[in-house]
Amino acid sequence: MKNLPMHRFLGLCAAFLMLCAAPLVHAEQQPGLAAAVDVRHVSRDLWRVDYRFAQAVTAVKLHSIGAFRKQEWTVLTPGMGMTSGPDFDVIASKGKPFKAASVQIRTFDGWSPKDYVSFNRFSDGGTSVYLGHLQGDVEQGDKTLAMRTDFKLAGLGQENVIAPPANRLHPGGPRGYAYFGPAQAVLAGAVKVVIDPKAPQWLRETILDVGAKTSGYYEKAYQRQLKDELLIMVAVGNVESPGFSMKGGAILGAGQVSYLLEGKQVQLDHPKLREHATKTVAHEMAHIWQLAIARGGVGDDQGPWIHEGGAEAMALDALAQTGLYSEEAVKAYRAKQAATCEKLGGAVDTFDGIYACGLMRFDKLGVGIVPLWRAMMEATEATGAAYSQQMIDTIVSAK
Ligand SMILES: [Zn+2]
Incomplete structure (x- = not known):
């Protein structure tokens, strides 16, 4: 994922890159x-x-x-409206309380680098919708509550x-993408997969093979x-765009x-593209393992460099091993x-x-990435606290 200090991050990247996303996680105790x-x-x-709420609310507050x-x-809904500020759409x-609200939404093809893509179009006419963008908080007067969402x-x-x-x-927190279209999910081992019919063979192979190999490695390494x-x-869109x-x-x-996946070169089976896709898959699977825990994990307020830099380091280790x-x-x-x-001055x-x-921060710690993240997973589970710099410091100083 990606990026920012804000609430949801995700990743993305430029012409040749990737990214990933993190979630926006509400504090565990938040009512x-x-x-x-x-x-x-x-x-x-x-x-x-x-939307139908269990109790009357005075506003629905969604991160922009x-x-x-x-x-x-x-x-x-008659009498209701939406206002958009820099941080929230409300x-x-x-000011009147309400228990229900209805909205109509058009498919959105833009996306913001700090977040997940709202919609992915598949070449078979299918669309996936990021449900997390329909979720957020509600207000009851001056009280803010997270939606505990049940989707139909x-x-x-x-x-x-x-x-x-x-x-x-x-539970009831952010959900991922729902797919609407002609495709059926297929089983690859224990994993369910929905792959765009336009995805070329090299890409299917890379996603499934690298996914299986890195999963096997993470499972053993992180126990x-x-x-x-x-x-x-896997959606393939915009095959007319360059690159x-x-x-x-x-x-x-x-x-x-x-x-x-986007761009003309998607159909090209080039070693550089394979290498890039391989790293992307290893990185995303590393995130899945960072969250193979019973509680704790990625918090809102901790620097995203921890889970992103951590996923990079875990991925490089897995790719080498x-x-x-x-x-x-x-x-x-x-x-x-x-x-x-270095160009960024280390920031x-x-x-x-x-x-x-x-x-670079993980590389410089002087503790192997596997024992470090194994200890971080134990620590987050033990206390429920999110992964943090302080957690890393404590583990490093004990080694
Ligand atoms: Zn990531």
Whole structure:
């Protein structure tokens, strides 16, 4: 994922890169309010979302996702409206309490670098919808409560609907992508996969093979089994655009990895693209293992360099140990990231810095990445506290 200090991060990258995402996790103790959310696909690019709350609320407060809601959301409930500030989109009824709200949403093709892509279009006409963008908080007067969401999904007539796994770490919390379209999920080992028919063979192979090999390695190295049912979605879009881009998002705590491939070169089976895709998959699977815990994990307020730089370091170790990368390829990637970090003066406050300097920080600790993350997983589970610099310092000083 990606990036920012803010609430949701995700990753993305430029012409040749990837990213991933982290979740926005509400503090574990935050009280919640039950919300039934019905998502209905009403025509090709139109969606209807009905919210029903267990108690009356005075506002629905959702973290801003670029222009998405401002541009594509229409509040249908009479007397209600949405206002968009720099941080939040707020749906309210002039201060009057309400228990239900309905919105109409058009498919949004933009995305904001700090977040997950709201919609992925598949070449077979299918669409996946990031349910996390429909979730957030509600207000009751001056009290803020997290929605504890229960989704119901309905597709168009013939559509197959594939729901993302439940959020195991935060029941009722952020969910991943739901797929609406003609495809069926297929089983690859224990993992469910929805792959765009346009995905070329080299990419299917890479995603499944690297996914299986790195999972096997992480399971042994970190001495943990996957806790989530895992659903992998691969969408291929925008094949007219130049170049190659691969965005990956691990939906933390929610058992899902979503990849979006774009660009003319997707069809090219080139060693450089394979190498890039291989690293992306190893990185996303590392996130899945960072969350193979019973509680704790990735928090809102801790620097994203911890889980992103950590995933980079875990991925390089896995690629080297499984032979997926040669020693030279690992060295070359490290050297490239070291150069990027040096240009940024070592800071982890930019998108590139989170990855590149995050990796450098782990490299400099003098503790192997495997024993370090194994200890971090034990620590987060023991206390429920999120992964943090302080946790790392404590582990390093005890070694
Ligand atoms: Zn990531």
